[in-house]
Amino acid sequence: MGTLSAWSENLSTKKKKKVIKQLVEGQDSANQLQILLHNNNNNPSQQQQTEHHLSSTKAQLVDKILSSFNQTLAELTSVNVSSSHNQTGSNDDQLVKSEDCSESRRLRPKDKRGCYKRKRAEEAWTVVSATTQDGHGWRKYGQKEILNSKHPRSYFRCTRKYDQGCRATKQVQRLEDDGSQMYRTTYIGTHTCTNRSFNGPRIISNFESRGTCMAPIKQHDDRLSNLAPTTPVIKRETKEEMSGTPSDVTDLDSAMWKDLMEFECYSEPDVMISNVYSCTGIKFRNFEMDFVNGFEFDGSDECVL
DNA sequence: TGCATTTGACCATT
DNA sequence: AATGGTCAAATGCA
Structure with a gap:
């Protein structure tokens, strides 16, 4: 693939x-x-x-x-891409639950880390790419060794989770094929945050449009307005936006990361897009044209997304 | 000193 | 019971 x-x-x-x-x-x-x-x-x-x-x-x-x-x-x-129309409450529950767990560890008879409600099926899609950057700010919150996988899986949440109630998360795992230096990024949930502070080239502008397309549009603004006032503002985490901290992938080679960041920061957006998409990333406009032309992808299509 | 990452523990799902 | 996903204290860095 x-x-x-x-x-x-x-x-x-x-x-x-x-x-x-x-x-x-x-x-x-x-x-x-x-x-x-x-x-x-x-x-x-x-x-x-x-x-x-x-x-x-x-x-x-x-x-x-x-x-x-x-x-x-x-x-x-x-x-598995499933509609999340009926799943919107899960994260709210989680946020509330997180509050319940915010007491000092000392006050608890037993460590209650991990007291949360696991998300069920959300919108999810996978991108295989040489980079994990997508223009959004992500905060790593966990890493796990996965059974039968050489490389650990890293877990990220949107940096706007707490100040805007954004529910987007992603999981990044390096592909088994060492030579390819490719990463499989699974995005779960769509961004409901507004990312206004970043004005630079957005490497995944098309990606974002795709995410927006998949998001329940009618929920988008409502969720923002509903969640923002009620969600406790713990702290703002916007510094890392596009800063490209190597934390995005813990086992990512740092030199490669540096190269990627330089590439992403100074390249034309169209070029960058080609770097991001591999097999599952699809720009809708060109996608439509490909369908019109008989749904044939040749080698050039791969990089002209 | 503040913030991001690391990492072990806990919990939910299968 | 095994596995994966999340939490949060500990740690490191700027």
């Missing part, structure tokens, strides 16, 4: 058709949503009438779009 051409070859014709169908449905729903939003902005009084003509309401359309993307990505990445 590792190239889109190989990835495409591995897709059966049946799967390709299924994927195309799902994307077309998603596109159709997006178009309907666009019409709705457009009419709503220009003439709110016509909105209901328009909705009547269209087959779905906005919320239904959003669900359709998300479902389309989720299913397609699940098909393409072989990653």
